[in-house]
Amino acid sequence: MGEKYQTLSKLNLEGQFLGFVGDKPEKYKHLQLAIPSGDVKIKLPKDLRCSLVATLVPGEQIRVNAISKLNPRTSKLKLTAYGVQPVGFCPIHNHLPETTAKIMVCQKSGCMKRGGKGLLSELEKTLCDRGLLDKVKIEHTDCQKRCSSAPNCVLMLGKKQYKKIHPDAIASLLENYLEGCFKHG
Numbered sequence: 001m002g003e004k005y006q007t008l009s010k011l012n013l014e015g016q017f018l019g020f021v022g023d024k025p026e027k028y029k030h031l032q033l034a035i036p037s038g039d040v041k042i043k044l045p046k047d048l049r050c051s052l053v054a055t056l057v058p059g060e061q062i063r064v065n066a067i068s069k070l071n072p073r074t075s076k077l078k079l080t081a082y083g084v085q086p087v088g089f090c091p092i093h094n095h096l097p098e099t100t101a102k103i104m105v106c107q108k109s110g111c112m113k114r115g116g117k118g119l120l121s122e123l124e125k126t127l128c129d130r131g132l133l134d135k136v137k138i139e140h141t142d143c144q145k146r147c148s149s150a151p152n153c154v155l156m157l158g159k160k161q162y163k164k165i166h167p168d169a170i171a172s173l174l175e176n177y178l179e180g181c182f183k184h185g
Contacts, residue, residue, distance in 0.1 A: 005069035005078055013040065013079075014063045014087060017056050025053050031081070042066055052084055061087040091130060101174060102137040106144045106152040116151040119167070123153070126167040128177040132174050 015035035018029040028049060030041045042064055044052065056062065065083035070076070105111075105120050107141070120138075127133040144152045146163070155162040155170050157177040 004073075005071050008070050008077075010065065010067055011079075012063060012065055013042075014061070015040075017058060017062045018059045019058045020056075021054065028053055031056070031064075031084075033062070040079060043078065045080065045082065048081060048084060056084075056086070063087050094135055100156075100158045101135065101163045101177060102139055102156045103170065104139045104141045104144070104154045104156065106142070106150070107140040108143040110143070110147045111151040114150040119151045119153060123167040123170065126171045127174070130171050130175065132171060132178075135178055 013035055015033045015034060018032035018039065020035050021030035021032060021041060022028040028044065030043050033040050033042060033053070063080050063085045066079045066081045067079045069080065071078070093135065103123065105123070106116060124133065124138070144154065148151050149164055152163070153165075153170075155165065155173060157173065162173060165173070
């Protein structure tokens with residue numbers, strides 16, 4: 001009748017190595033990998049098991065080359081590794097820059113009439129010119145209750161807030177903040 005699993009595709013997964021699955025090192029047949037969409041279990045062929053058990057450390061960033069297979073009867077997906085390379089070590093708690101810097105720009109009519117659109121485009125252009133646009137989240141907000149000082153935008157760096165500042169100043173503060181994160185992180 002043929003093979004129970006149908007080969008779908010080859011894929012490269014990059015994520016954080018969480019550990020091996022099994023009760024004894026000689027019984028490890030799978031590894032757990034944390035990727036942005038969740039944790040995945042990947043089968044390890046015998047030829048890879050020994051070397052990986054001796055070298056991989058939980059928390060390490062790794063790239064796994066795998067083949068995905070599907071059981072058409074049960075719709076179960078199985079991933080089997082054919083290559084694993086370390087990418088770098090990144091402790092589990094060290095996800096700073098992407099999540100702690102954000103700029104909140106008011107998009108209500110009062111701010112928009114007083115230059116909100118121009119502020120937003122100047123901000124995006126300045127951040128883009130300095131290569132920072134992908135390192136900060138820009139949120140469009142409702143009224144920030146400071147209409148008299150419109151257009152309003154707030155820069156949040158960790159727990160610090162900066163209000164009423166020019167896009168160039170925002171970019172400089174952001175650069176210094178990210179530099180500090182990478183030095184300490």
